Amino acid sequence: MRSRIKVDKPFLVITIILIVAGFFIFSSASLGLLAKESSNYSSVAFSQTVLGLFLGTIAMILAARLDYKIWKKWAFYLLILAVILNIIVLIPDIGFEHGGARRWLRVGELSLQPAEVLKFAFIIYFAAWAAGVKEKISTFSMGLLPLMTLLGLCGILLLLQPDTDNYMVIVATGMGMFIAAALLAPVIRYSKALSLSVPEVSSAPVLVRVFRNLPISRSRWAILSLPWPEKSSASWVRFCLSRYSPFLPCEGSKSPAIWKIGSVDWWLLELL
Structure with missing residues (x-):
């Protein structure tokens, strides 16, 4: 049995x-x-x-x-597939563009967002890498450098679409995985692992500044001050939801309860 x-x-x-x-x-x-x-x-x-x-x-x-070990075996090939898909989506007449972003591939009646494949492939590949190098994850050449290389590759592919929200998710996930792998390695001292996490933590303000200086990100921060969203690529999700969702405020809405719920959703959505 x-x-x-x-x-x-x-x-x-x-x-x-x-x-x-x-x-x-x-x-x-x-x-x-x-x-x-x-x-x-x-x-x-x-x-x-x-x-x-x-x-x-x-x-x-x-x-x-x-068996989870199968993912480790195919991690590299999965990453290559994700990279290829994210390159294809950038090709005109192949990648589907909507709302100012080119992020989708059409497969018949269905659509595929290669960024989602890249997120999954990144997690699988970096987890396989960390499991392979073991305690060497605490070194710069085997830990921080490969992570930053992967993040740089993902950044080039996603910011060209542009897709800042998925890239921010990948960056946060990669940092969390690296710190967890370093702290949980049995032969690494806590102080040594913590010292390696300092460059990542200190780079967070730099990443925020870079994101805010990107044209698409800068326009999204700017529309936060608007009383209601305009129909533009930067506020596409916010505009659609404010017009069609019964839970988000529309132009002229006076309900405090609706504004309270909607303002929270707006702040979350505008970061995406």
């Missing part, structure tokens, strides 16, 4: 919470569009819920049954 698969219960609970919360957020933001353009938008909403929830759950179950 086969033994049951061990499941990381806290991780599973967090995943379920994120799935449920994301489903309701997507549904609430889609109500206005569904009412105005039911014939066009219903198919999009259906594909997002069915493919995202149903097929995603099946993929999660199948992935849980795989």
Whole structure:
């Protein structure tokens, strides 16, 4: 009789919470569009819920049954595939452009965002690298330098799209993985690992300054002061949600409750 698969219960609970919360957020933001353009938008909403929830759950179950060492074996090839996809999306007439960004590839009726593949590939590859070098992760040549090289590669690919939100996620994830790997290595002293994390922490203000000086990021910071969003590439998500979501404020809205909820969502959305 086969033994049951061990499941990381806290991780599973967090995943379920994120799935449920994301489903309701997507549904609430889609109500206005569904009412105005039911014939066009219903198919999009259906594909997002069915493919995202149903097929995603099946993929999660199948992935849980795989030996994690397989990911280490294919990590490099997965990274190469992600890089190629993010190069292809930059090619005119191939990458789909919308709202001032070229981030999608069309596959029939479906669309693929290569940045999502890159995020997954980055995590798998750097985890495989950290597992391979073990305690050498605390050295500059085997730890910080490879990380910065990977982040630089991801930055070139994503900022050309431009996709600052996904790049910020990758940077934060890479820093967290590096610090965790260094601190958890059994032969590394805490002080030595902490000293290596200092360059990363001290570089955070530099990264923020770089992001704020990018044209797309600078325009997004600027529209935060507007009483309501304009229809532009920088405020595309904010504009759409403010017009179609019943939970975000629109021009002329006077409800304090709606403004309180909407202002928080606006601040979060404008950082994306």
